[in-house]
Amino acid sequence: MEWAVILIILISSLIAVMFLGVPVAFTFMLVTSIAIFLLYGDAGLKQWILGMQSQLGKFAFAPIPFFVIMGEVFFRSGIITQTMDSLSVIVRRIPGRLSVITLLGGGIFASLSGSSLANTAMFGSLMMPEMMRRGYSKEMTTGSIIASGALAMIIPPSNLVVMMGGIAGISVAAILIGAILPGLLLLVMYIGYVVISCIRNPSLAPNTEEDEFEEVFTNADKLKTFARDILPLLLVFVAVIGIIFSGIGTATEAASFGALAAYLLAIIYRKFNLKLVIQTVIGSLKTTTMLMLIISASAGFSQVLSMTGASRNAVMVITQNIESQALILFIMLIILFVLGLFMTQAAIMMICLPLFMPIVHAFGINEIWFAVIFLILLQVGQFTPPVGMSLFVMKSVSPPEVTLQHIIKGAIPFVILDMLAVLIIILIPQIVTVLPSLL
Template sequence: MEWVTVLLIFVGSLLGLMMTGLNVFIAFLIVNLASTVILIGPRGFGLFANSLSESLMTESYATIPLFILMGEILFRSGSVDVLFDSVDRLVGQIRGRLYAVVILIATIFGALSGSVIAVTAMLGRSALPNMEQRGYSPRLSATVVLAGASLAPIIPPSLLAIIVGSLADVSIAGLLVAGIVPGIIISLMTAGYVAFSVIRHPELAPPNVDAVSENRGSAWMAGLKMVPFMLIIFMVMGLIMLGIATPGESAATGVFGAIGVAAIYRKVSLSMLRDALTSATRLSVMIMIIVASSTLFSQLVAFTGASRSLVSWATELGLAPIAMFALMMLLPLVLCMFIDQVAFLLMAVPLYEPLVSALGFDPIWFWAIFLINLTVGGVTPPFGYTLFTLAGSAPNITTKNVFSASLPVVAIFVIAMVLFTFAPQLVVWLPNLL
């Protein structure tokens, strides 16, 4: 059987099963088991057991449940309410103040949780109703929430970066650090778009500067309340950047930091810790099973010779590396409109990894832009799941308005990807410095 046919059967079967609504894990499991029986026979089931064992015993994957637990503790304890009030106070009296508050909050929350769904749902429940009540544009408010929440997979700690680094055999610490500068740039681009929109259309913001609640204390007190959160960010990323701790060790210190912050604000309880542990365990087990299935998928693709043939075919095309890069980025940009980001990531990394090496791309640069590309799919109509998360969590916004609000977000992220493609130092400068 030709390698193209084999690859089309593998990928087509996965996409077909996922588009029927099956869970990502079940889709991978069906394709893997069927392919193992057809290609290897009953003896191949030992290969699946080895893949599962390899995934569970890989030290870098221990980072995933720890980062998930850290985010769960912070959100379930209600500590983030203190952070929201503090940022609100520090931004001060400017027109369209809540737009700036939400951008900053989403950026910080992304650095604390790494989960786009968690940040989107939290801001949809809390920020959007507040902004609508104060006379802010619902559409521009939704744009700000979507753009800010979409930074979570880019700004460390990013669960997707950890999975990519492990599957593609790339430095996880380097890939985490590589998201800092792009995340800040995209955040500034979003702020610039909002400022331009408000200047051009003043009706998008309340006619009067909405006052900051006086019962929240002084700006100095607001800054003081933010110190514990800044310490968590330092414990997670600062220790990695200083070379003191590995990503797994820093994730563990981040969990202790999250418990400490909840205790400082008197929001820690046994029931909260139990719920956080239960939720984090459930999500971590699902992710680990999917990763194990992806590992077996890559081994089966390699067993058929499709990976080697794909590299040979790509090199024989004679296209310039930048043209191949564009083709490799176009595929996730389109497919992630229809399927889950994690599903595509786990399917694409085994196929892309040998091409990245063969084409001589800097792996940190390539996979960092790849992660940004995946994020775009989550906010692109018609099936971006970030859009449905916002529509489901915000009480008074329609799906149509969410779709409309997502278009500027897609434009901002695509422009940023082009910028990082032709200015790679923006991505690799900080990892190389460290």
Template structure:
């Protein structure tokens, strides 16, 4: 083993990780085991174990990472209390005269869930569990219903306060505040692209609900006896949240009094005020992302007190699932810290950079190669795992090519999001399978995702051609 060349180390490491993932080990555990074994082989048992422990501790000893659990808690409080669903109902009522409004709402909800949860899988599950059955009931094309949810769920990865963006910045050594703000305009561009796809689809190909003559029509829960939401049976965090979504939707379906409608509008205004306020704190340099996250949690708690939604059950569920999500993310980060040390120590990083830059000296082609790599990885791995696996390999190339690290990070994160919905193994495809009509095959689901993938690819091309879209807001900070 000692005579293995650097590229051989990289191949061996990737092969070991692939074997453990194929055996259904969680990404964090697979990364930890393979990295620790690599450290022991490279440095010897004693020094290898010592390096493993020190790397895990140092990987988490970053002040910026404390923003992650607080932003997750903010979203959990909104969801568990039901305020998020009140706001969604207000939007649905406001668009009741718009053809195909539920598909447009899925885009808006994707943006909202992105801000509140920062998780693509959670957003896709939430949208799928609440909107797909309702669109089926109202006669929408199954492909339009599933496709709009698949595309919109990915907005969670790019819009602030995205967990993926925070992890990227903290790990790559890029300022997290500017990186979060840089995602706003690209996220809006992606949402506009999805809305255009929905509008063209509904206008030229039909398959969308026409304006309802029932003015009080609102979201309803999926029909009893349907497929169980992913994670519900196993006790995963998403299951209880989807149950709450359906319960809230059932209540909102009958909420047609002026007082109830006014309450939904106030919920929407309160949420938007907190979200915009947090972003402005970061944009104008008044607070760091961690301080802004703390303000967001405090404001959310105050809002729940005003609405009399801050119950013991809400707090217990919110804290419970915040701890579960944070623990998973932090374990992946700690494991990836060892991975980065082993790659650097074995010389694999240098060898990889020399190999990639040896293929071409054209910066644009180098960028395309890296984009293809992350899209392929997105077919098999969770987004944070992809970030932590690629950063040690990509950032030296970024330095060689002279890319702006903030611009590069945003483009890579959009590409990772594309991977989650790309056939045949994109992870979001298998999440949405749980909620798609039984008449749809996996082939139909693949086809429903294609227009939204094309929209994202167009957005990436625009961001490459006009870097100012990404760098404009950070430059104002």
């Protein structure tokens, strides 16, 4: 059982170094390089470097910089803020309007950023002051903001989906397409909960707008606002997914089209200038470099598992002692949930995917279906009380009167909704598999 000892030491070391505050990519590089040197010496290190180089050259990761550029342009040009303002006009009569706007806008930004923590921080700073001023309850305010951040893991296009596909060896296009219906399911469940809660208890989200405001924005005005500020953005998203789904182009070509379309929208909205180009290039370089460092570091971890025989032997032990597909799925999901409480999504992917995917294949589990459930469980762990990381990010951008207790109370209903969504997807796997089967 030498491989088991190595696996335990390796994972324990990774978690310990991350708790010291070392960035994820450098944590994996440090631990895996030391492990490879101790086990295999200089020759092992050379092989490790070649493996990282090979990982970075995979075509599966080519969409990442283009998706990052698309998000940077939409965010830095102010198109996202413009979309939020327009959504505010269109959904004015809906109970819990600002919470609904947060969820819709969060879904858009989340799909571009791919980071639930970044999304929570941004919308906490952007929406919380206005929601608190309008008299929204602290629980409704914080809960909807955290939930909007959670959508980053599942709504396509998402950089983390691309990263997951590359690390796990799964078709990126299939995951992106397979995540569409589950993402919409979660969004509908979130909005449904907010609207129903505010109808039953109007004090959660008082309607304080003046009647004169309603007279200014007629239905024709709302339609014009939708066509001007929201429809073009939706068309870009539909086109990106449509290119992949129809087979016209690869995920890389779809992502590059999305980046070009983002710049064209910035020109149309008269927001394009040299400063925007410089900001988006620098921002995308920083984000892409970080993601590619994480990806290359994951290659080293996978190499250690392969060279020591840990992944192969773990699969053999599990398949010899567990015959139930449902039981092994339950065990993997529990591990994901627990790790999600205190680790970032990228770190969990890098640790779990090299171990889980051989098991998934050995038990005949649909890899696209598993990948989508994997993504949802990652987001659940991020805002599950009492130690989910998004809870503390939310607290860091909240005013002093908003306590951690308020945030936890606001997050619990959305955790329950996420678990319900996982159960629905397990019982009805076609929610995930139907669209990829048409590719």
